[in-house]
Amino acid sequence: MYTLFYAPTPNGKKITLMLEALDVPYQVIPINIRKGDQFLPSFLAISPNNRIPALIDHDTGIGIFESGTILTYLAEKHGKFLPANGSARYVVLQWLHWQIGGLGPMAGQNHHFNHYAAEIVPYGIKRYTEETARLYGVLNKQLADKTYIAGEEYTIADMAIYPWITLYEHQKQDISQFPHIARYLQMMAARDDVQRGMQKYADFDWETSLTESQLQGLIEQNLQR
The missing domain is CATH 3.40.30.10 (Glutaredoxin)
Known part of the structure; x- marks a missing residue:
């Protein structure tokens, strides 16, 4: 429990x-x-x-x-959802930490400047919207030949990244520019456990x-x- x-x-x-x-x-x-x-x-x-x-x-x-x-x-x-050892373990961990150190903080700032800042700050909007787009590009390339982010198995890297990229519209991202992410979003949304996790509370x-x-x-x- x-x-x-x-x-x-x-x-x-x-x-x-x-x-x-x-x-x-x-x-x-x-x-x-x-x-x-x-x-x-x-x-x-x-x-x-x-x-x-x-x-x-x-x-x-x-x-x-x-x-x-x-x-x-x-x-x-x-x-x-995390290999016990070997190179596959570190592939998962590096994408987990990519989200923690990159996508999460940059998308979070994107949300702030685009939606919540008390005043419009064009520099902040441009910087974080563009940096979010760059990170989407990195992820799109990673998904070009993989089913899930770290390979063919569902892992904690997917759990960390997926909730952030479901907010692509909120982040001012044109998902048509990232076709591999678009495919991935549809696949993930079809999983029963993902549906339960996303709808909790x-x-x-x-x-x-x-x-x-x-x-x-x-x-x-x-x-x-």
């Missing part, structure tokens, strides 16, 4: 994709990042960088933050926030299951 601290962002969806693919029991605690739930002491005790997702493994009592670490931990614990309540006592209670309740 796992407890997942979650909001329906690309980083949160990485972990629901993994948990649904593993078909293991888990409970979700909603963390409303628009209302400041991520700054509650009980959450910070698990995720000191005040970011979702975070995970508690009921079997070990281990709490983990940072999406890439959570994916790697789950893959290694269950022996799935689709009715997330962005209007309600938690108090510290409520969050403590949810954690204690989940750990008793």
Whole structure:
């Protein structure tokens, strides 16, 4: 059993994709990042960088933050979606870290300057829209002769990258310029486990926030299951 601290962002969806693919029991605690739930002491005790997702493994009592670490931990614990050794392992890990260090931060800045900045900043819009396009080009080339991102098997690299590129319109990207990504998006969307992972908590309540006592209670309740 796992407890997942979650909001329906690309980083949160990485972990629901993994948990649904593993078909293991888990409970979700909603963390409303628009209302400041991520700054509650009980959450910070698990995720000191005040970011979702975070995970508690009921079997070990281990709490983990940072999406890439959570994916790697789950893959290694269950022996799935990450080769145990050899060059194939590092192909997966390099694309996982490509997302963490490149696509995620650049697309995130793209979202900010295109949609959320308090003022229009043409330089920021141009820089991050173009950098997102460059990264899409890198990924499109990688997918030209592969079924999945790291080869012919579904891995944690796909779980990390897919939720971000589903937002291509939000990122001002013309998907017709990236035909291999377009093919990949259709294939991924057809997977039952991907559908479940992407739709988890689709009715997330962005209007309600938690108090510290409520969050403590949810954690204690989940750990008793």
